[in-house]
Amino acid sequence: MQAVTIVERDLVWQEYPDPEPRAGELLVAVRAAGINAADLLQRKGFYPAPPGSPPDIPGLEFAGEVVGLGLGTSRFAVGDRVMAVTGGGGQAELALVPESNALPVPDDVAWEQAGAFPEAFSTAFDALFTQAGLSAGDRVLISGAAGGVGTAAVQLAHAAGAHVVASVRSEERHAQVADLGADEVVVPDQAIDHGPFDVSLELVGADGVATVLPVLATGARVVVIGVGAGAKLEVNLLALMQRRATIGGSMLRSRTVEEKAMVARAVEEHVLPLLDDGRITVPIVEEVPMAEAEAAYARFAAGGKFGKIVLVTG
């Protein structure tokens, strides 16, 4: 097979031996694979793939057709359309994933949507609902709402009946984020005027958490899943005590296969029906042939786009 490969921080489209599915794994002919911030970090050497994943082929998510079945698989058959979050190796013609971590692709969902769906929506669903316990009527701040996880979170929180305040630095993106279901879209410094918040989802860094701490509601849950702009936070613990609030962090990639399977089942039960009936969408800005990954990564890194960049196979 051909795969995107990290060679001394360059991306090369090169030949590999075809992988063989181990027990419990699906072998998938990849049709589309979204680019995520973690791919850029991995390329720079800051975010190594977990054990068991290819160390030099990036790609945290993909969609494609099942072409091989490991021993003990039972749910999917050759030819089925699947999509998944994976530890790495998704940006290749063939990829492996534990069957328990794969999701069926609804019939009406196109490959490029499916390939860009799993990482952002699994991350956003897990953070908002499993970690933060978001409920209807909660007031939620989503900080960094124009990115992949942010646009997923805005849609999921809106669909669940929360009041969504979206914090987006670029005012050019405000109307698009509002169209996804945000009740209010503000620049980061204004977020403090739109509380109190029951839930705060932080995708940018410590400054966003510091901004929200003074306007947390009683029993508030802050969940941090991105710290690209800084990870060091000073907290007044007495303020947490008075509000009975928690600050937590979360990431998907370091979890066990069993934990990822639990996330996949929750997404299948609670998010796929919304995708299937069109209540949520995967904003796609560009499809790029996988062999041109280098150029696609450069455009992703430049930022300023609204929607995911998806690598597609021939």
Next chain:
Amino acid sequence: MQAVTIVERDLVWQEYPDPEPRAGELLVAVRAAGINAADLLQRKGFYPAPPGSPPDIPGLEFAGEVVGLGLGTSRFAVGDRVMAVTGGGGQAELALVPESNALPVPDDVAWEQAGAFPEAFSTAFDALFTQAGLSAGDRVLISGAAGGVGTAAVQLAHAAGAHVVASVRSEERHAQVADLGADEVVVPDQAIDHGPFDVSLELVGADGVATVLPVLATGARVVVIGVGAGAKLEVNLLALMQRRATIGGSMLRSRTVEEKAMVARAVEEHVLPLLDDGRITVPIVEEVPMAEAEAAYARFAAGGKFGKIVLVTG
């Protein structure tokens, strides 16, 4: 009635009009009332009583006999032995409490034990189980384990099947804390060698939280309920993300009557049976007549004792 009264930071035993129970309240002839750190803070002007509580009569907990019933009370009768956490005013001959916040005193429990039970055990139970979700087999660090809430927490965590690491500054107290059920008793600087911790209960301040952060288990819950030694904490949010950990704070006093009633019911269901059958005890170091509160507070403030100081009526 006579009551302990804060008069320009002195404690005076002085006459008040007898209080009348409002709808839903019990009027209780107080037999015993524990002294807590919050009483000392209130006396210094740092921790005002919540609305509806007497502003100048301290006392967060008490036990006594019901002597009057407000409209709509239905559970307790005149003559019943009750104990309760209250917003304030417990250190008096008569005290009021919403019936929903009162607990029955088991027959074999002496007044001085009952008067020193509610605050510490309600606080410890709520923090360990309701806030932190402590389970059997969890490894828990209790920082500040020789105090009132600490000794309650050690016993409750041990009774629930957790592995209890108790952090106690004074080595003279280590054997006594071990006798309460701590598996390991360490000085604060050593706690880092006894992780990883699933739960950390912080009773001292920010330094204790900083110590435990590097040795948290995946999914760990840190709950801070005391910051007497400092409230400012610097957190590396990436470390929370990698461990999927949370830092939360909690206090009982600022909660609504309904929330306090939920705590009381949980304590009644899960803790009273342990008190009734002797699996937990309330360490009492001294009983002091309520009229001598000034001297009792001075001995409490001096520290170095193991167990509660309880004010008793004649």
